[in-house]
Amino acid sequence: EAGVAQSPRYKIIEKRQSVAFWCNPISGHATLYWYQQILGQGPKLLIQFQNNGVVDDSQLPKDRFSAERLKGVDSTLKIQPAKLEDSAVYLCASSLAGRPSTDTQYFGPGTRLTVL
């Protein structure tokens, strides 16, 4: 079974520039998550999709971050404009169900973003 795919793996940009990350979840997984992991910290949930719809985006900085999941499969996360504090690893994960369950979240390798 193919895992969660993410691209690019690394990205370096200057502050105030824009950047986009792409995620392809495991086939058949209804729920998709984007996490931000700052160096030395645990991952923090930015946004969670259930099929096409957003079920939790309470920690997404909506003035600069946006995300979409078209057709309930692939997802993109965009930052515009980027700030220095956005430097982090952006992890995508997917799971079968999403509602309170014992489903395990499967994580992609992440995209390491450096903002100069």
Next chain:
Amino acid sequence: KQEVTQIPAALSVPEGENLVLNCSFTDSAIYNLQWFRQDPGKGLTSLLLIQSSQREQTSGRLNASLDKSSGRSTLYIAASQPGDSATYLCAVQPSGGYNKLIFGAGTRLAVHP
């Protein structure tokens, strides 16, 4: 607000030692607690999931316990090996959420030959 704390932040041990990683959380209203492993440049891999009604789970040399009332979990690694070197993350799934996970900052483990 749920907070997850992991102690120690880093640990270096010789091969063969048994070791314990600690995790504490502030709100006992959880569905489950999970332990993940993170290798450099790779994503997270789920190791063990303990449901709120369970006390422990075992997988190979790993054993995780959960004391929900006191807000604590431990991950026990028996007979450590250099291949166990990684960062270990603890995460809780709060009750009432949509499978959201709240992570601790992790314990960075180095097992040297």
